[in-house]
Structure formats: C-alpha cells, structure tokens
Amino acid sequence: MSAPVLSRRLFLSASVMAGGGLLFDMAIPIAQAADASAVMLTAFVRIMPDNSVTIGAKNPEIGQGIKTMLPMLIAEELDVAWAQVRIEQTVVQESLYGPQVAGGSRATPVNWLPMRRAGAAARSMLVTAAAQLWGVDPARLTTGEGSVKDPATGKSATYASLAASAAALPVPDLETVPLKAPERFRIIGTPIKGVDTPAIVAGTPLFGIDLVLPGMLYAVLETCPVFGGTIKSANFDAIRAMPGIAHVLTIKGNGQAESLFDGIAILSESWWTANKARDALKIVWDTGTLTDFSSAGYEKAASERLAGKAETDIVRAGDVDARFSAAAKTVRADYSYPFLAHAPLEPQNCTALFKDGALEIWAPSQAPESGRKLVSTALNLPPEKITLRLTRIGGGFGRRLMNEYMVAAAAIAAQVPGIPVKLLYSRRDDMRRDFYRPAGWHGFSAALDAKGQMTALRDHFVTFGKDGKAARAAELGATELPAGLLPDILLEQSLLATNMPTGWLRAPGSNALAFAFQAFLDEVAEAGGKTLPDLLRELLSLKAEVPMGRGTFTSARAIAVIDKVCAMAGWKGGKGAKGSGRGFAFYFSHAGYFAEIVDASVATDGSVTIDKVWVAGDVGSQIINPLNALHQVQGSVIEGIGQALSGQKIVQTGGAVDQGNFDDYPLLRMPDAPEMDVAFVTSEYPPTGLGEPALPPVIPALVNAIYAATGKRIRTLPITADMLTA
Amino acid sequence: MAISFTVNGSQRDVAGDPDKPLLWVLREDLAMPGTKFGCGVGLCGACTVHLDGAPIRSCQTTLRDVAGARITTIEAVAQTPVGKRITQSWIALDVPQCGYCQAGQIMSATALLTQTPKPTDDDIDAAMAGNLCRCSTYLRIRAAIKAAAGTGA
Numbered sequence A: 001m002s003a004p005v006l007s008r009r010l011f012l013s014a015s016v017m018a019g020g021g022l023l024f025d026m027a028i029p030i031a032q033a034a035d036a037s038a039v040m041l042t043a044f045v046r047i048m049p050d051n052s053v054t055i056g057a058k059n060p061e062i063g064q065g066i067k068t069m070l071p072m073l074i075a076e077e078l079d080v081a082w083a084q085v086r087i088e089q090t091v092v093q094e095s096l097y098g099p100q101v102a103g104g105s106r107a108t109p110v111n112w113l114p115m116r117r118a119g120a121a122a123r124s125m126l127v128t129a130a131a132q133l134w135g136v137d138p139a140r141l142t143t144g145e146g147s148v149k150d151p152a153t154g155k156s157a158t159y160a161s162l163a164a165s166a167a168a169l170p171v172p173d174l175e176t177v178p179l180k181a182p183e184r185f186r187i188i189g190t191p192i193k194g195v196d197t198p199a200i201v202a203g204t205p206l207f208g209i210d211l212v213l214p215g216m217l218y219a220v221l222e223t224c225p226v227f228g229g230t231i232k233s234a235n236f237d238a239i240r241a242m243p244g245i246a247h248v249l250t251i252k253g254n255g256q257a258e259s260l261f262d263g264i265a266i267l268s269e270s271w272w273t274a275n276k277a278r279d280a281l282k283i284v285w286d287t288g289t290l291t292d293f294s295s296a297g298y299e300k301a302a303s304e305r306l307a308g309k310a311e312t313d314i315v316r317a318g319d320v321d322a323r324f325s326a327a328a329k330t331v332r333a334d335y336s337y338p339f340l341a342h343a344p345l346e347p348q349n350c351t352a353l354f355k356d357g358a359l360e361i362w363a364p365s366q367a368p369e370s371g372r373k374l375v376s377t378a379l380n381l382p383p384e385k386i387t388l389r390l391t392r393i394g395g396g397f398g399r400r401l402m403n404e405y406m407v408a409a410a411a412i413a414a415q416v417p418g419i420p421v422k423l424l425y426s427r428r429d430d431m432r433r434d435f436y437r438p439a440g441w442h443g444f445s446a447a448l449d450a451k452g453q454m455t456a457l458r459d460h461f462v463t464f465g466k467d468g469k470a471a472r473a474a475e476l477g478a479t480e481l482p483a484g485l486l487p488d489i490l491l492e493q494s495l496l497a498t499n500m501p502t503g504w505l506r507a508p509g510s511n512a513l514a515f516a517f518q519a520f521l522d523e524v525a526e527a528g529g530k531t532l533p534d535l536l537r538e539l540l541s542l543k544a545e546v547p548m549g550r551g552t553f554t555s556a557r558a559i560a561v562i563d564k565v566c567a568m569a570g571w572k573g574g575k576g577a578k579g580s581g582r583g584f585a586f587y588f589s590h591a592g593y594f595a596e597i598v599d600a601s602v603a604t605d606g607s608v609t610i611d612k613v614w615v616a617g618d619v620g621s622q623i624i625n626p627l628n629a630l631h632q633v634q635g636s637v638i639e640g641i642g643q644a645l646s647g648q649k650i651v652q653t654g655g656a657v658d659q660g661n662f663d664d665y666p667l668l669r670m671p672d673a674p675e676m677d678v679a680f681v682t683s684e685y686p687p688t689g690l691g692e693p694a695l696p697p698v699i700p701a702l703v704n705a706i707y708a709a710t711g712k713r714i715r716t717l718p719i720t721a722d723m724l725t726a
Numbered sequence B: 001m002a003i004s005f006t007v008n009g010s011q012r013d014v015a016g017d018p019d020k021p022l023l024w025v026l027r028e029d030l031a032m033p034g035t036k037f038g039c040g041v042g043l044c045g046a047c048t049v050h051l052d053g054a055p056i057r058s059c060q061t062t063l064r065d066v067a068g069a070r071i072t073t074i075e076a077v078a079q080t081p082v083g084k085r086i087t088q089s090w091i092a093l094d095v096p097q098c099g100y101c102q103a104g105q106i107m108s109a110t111a112l113l114t115q116t117p118k119p120t121d122d123d124i125d126a127a128m129a130g131n132l133c134r135c136s137t138y139l140r141i142r143a144a145i146k147a148a149a150g151t152g153a
C-alpha cells in the first residue's frame, strides 16, 4: 500500500468537490453540506452554524470501529468536545481523502498522523482567523470545546463564528502544523462508543442490504458451482415466464474469480421471488477438467509432496544439514489445516444504477477503490464514470477485500439502464462463492543439541499456487519467525494446483501459520525439557531486532508481552488438574505483538471447554479507543477459537464446495464464548492496528493446552472429538 | 387475498404469495429492513421477531402463518418496558461490532427477560444459542442482558 498522503492539493480540492444525487442517508458526501451556511475546513471538517462539527469518516466500517476512531483523531486536534461531533461516511475518492481500505490492520498506522494533521490544520486556520479579528498574535490564543479564546483579554469566539473567515485562509503546512502532546489528549485514549450503535439498536437501515432505491429490482445470480465453469445453455424462457420475474439475463464472464464469472441473473421486485425462481433454473455448464479438483486430491498430493523434495526455497540460512547431523535429538511432525470461508453475517450484496453512460454504486466493500478498477476494466467504462458510495458493512473479515459482487452488480445494471439493481447472495451463494483461506500442510523438523537447545528448524510447506508463485493468501514469508532469529533455518515450499479462489481471512497467513509454528515449537520445547515461553525467550535473546516487511520486529517487545501474560495467568507450565491443561503461544502479525494463554478442559467424550483466556498485546504507545480495542481483541480471540473448535472446514468435491450454510459450516455460539482477561503493554512505538493480531496465537495456545490436558497433540484443524477420544 | 396481522401495533394487510416468509414481507412489502437476513433457514437468528410475544425466526414463518397475529420487530421493541431496558443496556455497553446480528440478538434477549426477569447463565445460553454473532460480541451480549436484568456482576 502506498504511503499515507494528505496533500495540500487534497485540502484545496475540498471546496470544489461536487456531489452526485443521493438517496441514502448515511452516504452524504461530507462536502455536500445540507445547510448552505455550513463551512468546509479541509476535506474532513464541516463547521455548522450551531457550532456543531461534522467530521468525515473515510474508511469502510466493517465492525472494526474505524468510523468512530478516525474522526476521534481529527476531533482531538481540532479541539472540540466529542459531544459536538457528528460523523458522516464520505464517498470513495482516494484522491481527496487518501487510502480508503479496511484491511491488514493498516488504518491506524496509515492514518495516525494524517487524520490528526487534518484536525490540527483546521484548528490552526480558526486560530489565525481569531487572531486577525482581534488583531493579536495567534501564539497567545488557546482553543477548547469548539471555541478560540484569548486568555489575556478573556475574549472568546466560537468556531462557527470564525469558520467563514478561516476558510478563506491558506491551509497550513501539514508536515509542520503543531500537534498536541499526548498528555493533552482528551478524546484519544478515552472509551468512545460506536457512532452507529444507537441506530443499530433502533433497527435503522444502515447496511448495503437495507438500501432501497425507487424502482429498484433485486437480482440473484447463479454461477457455476465448479469455479471457472462456463455456460453452455439454460432454460431462460421458462424462467422468464414465471410470475414476478422481470428479467433473466446472461452475464458473460471473463473467467476471473475476482472479477466476473459466467452466470444467469434473475431480476424481480422481490428478492425472495427471484431466489425461488432459481429452483426451476436448468443450466448446462461446461466444466471441462475443473471437476478433478477436490480436497481428497489435495490431501493425497500434499502427503506425496511432503514425502519428497520441496520445489523451491523460501529461505535457507546457515547450514541446516550440518545441524541435523550433529543433533543430539530431532523432532518431526506434520501439521495441516483446511480451507475456511469468511461467512460474514450480511451476505455479499451490492446496488448499482447504470444511467446515461455512468454507474453509481453502493457497495459494502473493504477495498472499494480496487472494486472501481475491476468494474472499469470489466465493463470498459472510465473510472471517472463510476461513483462509489460506502454503506455500513455487516462483517468483513477480509471477504470484502474482494469485489466480484460489485463487478457482477455493475454488469447486471448495465443491461437494464435506468433501473437500480441490488444483487444479493443467498447464504449458500456466499458460502460457495467465497475466496477461501487456503488449506496448507507443513512438514516440520527441528534439531536440538545435548543441552536441549534448538539448533535448526526445517519446514516443507505445501500450499497452493502455480508457476512458482503461491496463490493469494497462501504465502509463507521468508521472515516467518524463528527465521531471522535462529541462524540455521530452512523454509521451503511445494505448490499444488487448484481452481479454488483463495483470499485473505482476518490475520491472513498468520491465522494458519501461528497454529502450525507455535504448536510445533511447543513440541520442540518439550523435547528440550522446557516450556514454550522459555524456548521463545531463548530464541528472542539471539537478536534484538529483525527487519520485516514494512517495519522491524523488536525482540524486547515480544518478551514484554510474554512476561506480561505469564504474570497475568500465573504461568507455571501447562499441567493442570486431571483432564485440564494450560497452553501458551506468542505471535507477531500486523505489527502487533500478542502472547496468549488458554486454560482448557477435555471431557472423556472428547468435548473441549475453554475455561479462560489471557491476552497481553503491544500495539504501540497509544490505545486510541480502549473500548473498541477490547472489543477487537475479544472478537479476534473468539473467532480463532471458533476456527479451531466449531468444526469449520470447507471441503471441495468435484471442483465445487460442499458446505452451504451454518449447519455444515458452524460458527461458535454464545455458550462457548470464554471468559477473557486482556491487557495492553504500551511501548514507545507509534500505534498500530488491532483488527487482527490478537487472533493467531489463541489457536496454538488452545492446542497446546489440549496437549497439556490429554497428552494428545492436535496437528490438524479443526479439532474434533474423535481426535481426543481415540 | 390480503392477509391481515398487526406489526408494532398497526394493522397491515399484505397481498401476495402466502408462502412468502415474514422476513421478506417485512423487508420488501412493509419497508422495514431492521429485521435481518442471515441464513434463510433458521440457523442464525438474525431474523428474530416476536409473534404474540414469543421469539420466532421470521425466515421460517410464512405470511400465511401470521394471519391475525401480533408481530413486534426491532423497529418498535424499545417501546416495550423490557425492550427499552435491553436496548439501553446494549447502548451503555456498546454491544455491537458490525451490528448486523444485533436486531435478532435484541429480540431474543427481550423475549428472554420478558419470560424470565432474572435469568441464570444457563438461561441466557439457552435463549441466545440460536443467535449467531460473526463478530463474536457474545461477552457483551451476556453482560448487557445481566445489566438489564439487574443481575450484572
């Protein structure tokens, strides 16, 4: 992702921004003030005549709390009271607002300074306006609660009274505009409730699925259950003749899962009617050899690969072979995990209107700008002819980083100009038309010396991809710890072909790799006569820092969270009372350091109960919204437990996905949500994101706890009762 | 022929296929999108409404089934004394994350407290196990129910 930008050009363009037609309350472009006497200061701040302040929230809200958090940063530096603030979702226009993506837990690091600078710039303009009005030096003026004050004279002026003259002033240099010292924060660091919470609780329409436009038709889309299949023929006329069906359309795909597959769209005034008509749909698909792909086939191929030589090196450091020949002890184990679906509770949907050669789209998308590009290419329409509005999103988890529903909605709308169309997936569509967390297989071995020190690690990773390149979200990085710490390490891979579309699931890569690596390291620790926290402390003492992707891994930060969680739980190793045990794991992802401990009990029937979870995390110097931070951690941890324990596994047969709803793809339910203690260790580093990094370590902590309770190593997910009763 | 029933105290007459689920009648025919579609087959609870005071899955209840019935939805549940306490508690504890499941959660929780004013943990589990929350707001849902019941820790 490109660096955060909030250029002067961006600010100056605010005043000339044009707004399109608009029917959806929460998508009013911030610059399109309903009240003519309101004043825009910067692209993000609108001062209202009653001295309330409207702040633009630019990023997609998927439940991660960003619609509250980014405006908190602006409000802090603008120096207004939170009670004065109203928040509006902005349109998608990255040239004006900077990156508008919900992914990678990147919003905090990317926006921490730019959003504060936006608020500070507006404040500075208001202060200058007051100084000019009163003929005094701006340096002696103060602000607070939406007013500029002159302590020397006792004069005070509201922002509203100064806004018009402030707007005529030049925008200060964003790089040098003064920012508050953290000890003066009054909004940042305080628990702020979600801005949409009252509307959600009242059942107010907020989500993409709720949007209704005059004359709108609903669409269902049938695509080939075998990914990549194309249409040979279909009984269009029979469907067209059914009551309530307005259109039956052929959608010609381009063969790309992330853009547009072949399909048949059925349009009706009622989604239920359109969806029911699908039962009568008879399509002959051309699937060629795509039906050869299956989970059983991947299992077989993966075990063959693991038994043989790897195709390529990911990282080869030191002399692993020499360490293994000199080893006093070696540990070997294979780990694997399944494909997973995202299953956000709001099924994929998108509303589009094609009119006069231009498209207007209302999309619950985590990456709307990349959707615009896909639509532009697929429909051969210039991007500037596509207006994109965000709705609130009923769960993302990475699913909505993909935009195929946006392309499909646009392709359908383009065939019925002037009629707004809402494409809505059924739950089965959503489950069977996902971009799955890829399955993976690891053949691990470790060497230990006579003192029980780990001296080398090897992992043969079997994953999906082609032409030497791993598929989307199927990569293992060269910096996967303990690479970078341990001098002798070999990570290598072999690739399997698939037609399964793969994609990023919350904490992509990490959600699977943490399980495999931290569970295997627990085996290595045991072989060395120590606990996993001690093994990790040893590894972390080998190097103070490891360069990683965008940043640097700092060992001291890892040690601090390990120490913290051990202190919280009173860690003395894994052994518990009969049938219960305690497991530990640490993982670094998305710039966050998380150590977690799980207490679990296993009954004689193999059922697992989580008694408690402890979490210690370091995401930098400042927890911006402590309330939402806790929610993100709770949600991540419970999601991880659900992946491991609820039976989540996507299986492919004959090129298509078997699962179709929450009966065969269960989510964790309330009775299984465990008690949790969460603590943040603050450090001197800039704040980073919290949407993801608490998830990965809970899965290995859980399987390590199960081992402590039962002596049984879980090396394959999901955990099933028969693994624990055999 | 139109089928008559009351929704949030007003009489509604809906013509159309009597097999149409109440969920879609509410969302499409009555322009009340607060009740949510999650699975369509009774597995997620997002579509929960009250029928004569009892929680039901509106995706599994047809228009024909509700003839003469009294339906309450998320749009008006806060007008009941228990619904008001529940929704206030939801706001006080900032329960929602994405928010999509919350209409169903609130309807199930309100039905629980109406029936069982001081629910135990087991009562809460039993009443709420049918409502999925993909964002995993379960800990706060439990706390908010207890707070509304005055049994909070």
Ligand code: FES
Binding pocket: B036, B037, B038, B039, B040, B041, B042, B043, B044, B045, B046, B047, B048, B057, B058, B059, B060
């Ligand atoms: S939509 Fe009715 S239970 Fe899921």
Ligand code: FES
Binding pocket: A063, A345, A394, A395, B096, B097, B098, B099, B100, B101, B102, B132, B133, B134, B135, B136, B137
């Ligand atoms: S809050 Fe997102 S599904 Fe419950």
